Amino acid sequence: MSLWDGSMHDSSTSSGMGLSRNELESFVCRANDVIDIKLVRQESDLENNKTTFRPELTHQVFGETENIFGYKDLVVKLYYTAGRLTTYLNMSYSQKVDPVRHEGMQADEVLKNIAEKIPPGFCTNIDDFSMYIPKEATFQPYGTLLHSYKRETEGGDRQFEIYKADMSIPGFREFHERLQMFVLWFIDAGSFIDVDDEKWNYYLIFEKYACDGNHRYATVGYLTAYSYYAYPDKLRPRISQVLVLPPFQRLGHGVELLQTAYRDMRENNDVLDITVEDPSEEFLRLRDFVDCMNCKVLPAFSPQLLQDGFTADMAQQAQEKLKINKKQARRVYEILRLEQTDISNAAAFREFRLDVKRRLNAPFRKESSYIEKLRKVLKPEELVVAMEDFSVENRQAKLEEMFQDNLTHYKRVLDRLAVA
Structure with a gap:
């Protein structure tokens, strides 16, 4: 943490030494703008700016202001191999604040702050990291394949697979430790979960792509759900974290992931209903969309019945067929009723x-x-x-x-x- 808190609001000097506010501010940057994240499939990705994306949130690493102090032209490199998520961390800058020249000001310990969050064993030398890229050829997704689907893009058809995993699978614990770091960058108020608790369920998306005549896998995103007890003898899974990494967003992966997790949970006769923990506005829209799609096929939600109001049949069918609780079923009813309502009337x-x-x-x-x-x-x-x-x-x-x-x-x- 720097000694300067950014609280000055004029161009006055500090400690009478002539150090202006403008000079201090030249050493301040937004953490969100200087952290380059990559999912590396081949060595050429290292120098390809198109493969770079940046965090949306950095306050859990660099404080509420999401600022870094002490550097000019700072670039933080946080690279991952696309499948196994082997990690590289380093940084570069053109100038660093000098405590002797700048009245004792200390630069933020950027790498230390990030290193405290990511698992040990990451690379700090780019040549060492590059050696892991060819080893991606042996990486296989963890868990049991539940669902596969395709997406048509400008580059052609792309193949994706969704797996269910648990901590008993060799190597998955270490993989999950690397994967969950993305929660801090992309989920507001996100936190790491207790992986030693066996009530957690993990659903993972991977892209299956061709490379050198063979298939490789890239990590796309994941969903976690915790199985709570529901009186007297049932379970109530609660979806906790849902994340699709930025390079794969806007392709409908969230829908596929949520639907797959739903289907898997509904197959368990002990499940009473499925809930969500503190959903973000974006996930709330995703959940409502998926639940509306699913409820549309239930007889109780037929268009001719929606104008009669929310009924016990709607609540019962949503719970029995889709494991949707009454509160969410009412919300779905309102959305579908609006669809059938002439708002000009x-x-x-x-x-x-x-x-x-x-x-x-x-x-x-x-x-x-x-x-x-x-x-x-x-x-x-x-x-x-x-x-x-x-x-x-x-x-x-x-x-x-x-x-x-x-x-x-x-x-x-x-x-x-x-x-x-």
């Missing part, structure tokens, strides 16, 4: 809006008992202040805001359903 759209708001209003109804408790313990003048947050106007404004947020999200899901 004021009366029809009003019915839809009121139906959604009845659900959104449920938490507010619980406030009535809370308000009665306040009346008993607060003085009249204190009660007036406290009641401002519970006014009819505030409640209506919050309900409308929540409805509009849901409507925007639902429309995005329906746009994707229309394309599908």
Whole structure:
């Protein structure tokens, strides 16, 4: 950590030595902009800028500001062999802050900060790393093959495979240690999991590609799910982490991965339903999209029944056939009902809006008992202040805001359903 915290807001000098704010700022860079990540398939990838991608998040390594202090023209190289994820870490720069010339300022320990997060045994010499690239020819995916599919791209058809693995497979623990580093770069508030807990399930995507007349595999992404206990004798898997690496995004891999994990979990008769842990907005759209696609084929969700409101049959069929819990089934119903609603018809759209708001209003109804408790313990003048947050106007404004947020999200899901 540097001694400078970036808190100066003018061009004044520091310690009377004439060190200006501008000079200090010339040694500051955004970590997101200087970390080059590669998934290396062949040696030519090392010098190919098209194979480079960068992290979306760096605060778990470099702090909330996501800044690095102490270098000019900094480039951090974090390279992985495409399949096995053998790792290379190094950095270069044109100038480093000098404590003697720059009033004791210390540069951030960039490599140390990253090295503390990645497993030991990584390469720091590019020649040593290059020696591992040909060894990718012997790499095979871990686990049991569950699903394979193709994607048509400008470069031709590409083949992908999804596997289910566990920590009993030789080499998988070490592979997962390298793989989970991507969580810190691409999942907000992401954290490493306890791999010694046998209740974790791992689903992995690999691309199967041709190289030198043979097939090799590249790591694409993965999903983890934890099997919680559900009373009295069932399991409730909770999806925790879902990540498709940037070079493979926008090709529908998230859908394939989630559907494959769903199918595998549903085959277990002990599974009651499948939940999700703190989903991001992006994953929420993915989940809603997949669940809507799956529910569309259920009789209870047929278009002619959607206008009659959410029913017990919908909840039951979603749970029994797809392991979708009642809360999520209601959400799917609202999206599919919107699809069947003519929003240009004021009366029809009003019915839809009121139906959604009845659900959104449920938490507010619980406030009535809370308000009665306040009346008993607060003085009249204190009660007036406290009641401002519970006014009819505030409640209506919050309900409308929540409805509009849901409507925007639902429309995005329906746009994707229309394309599908």
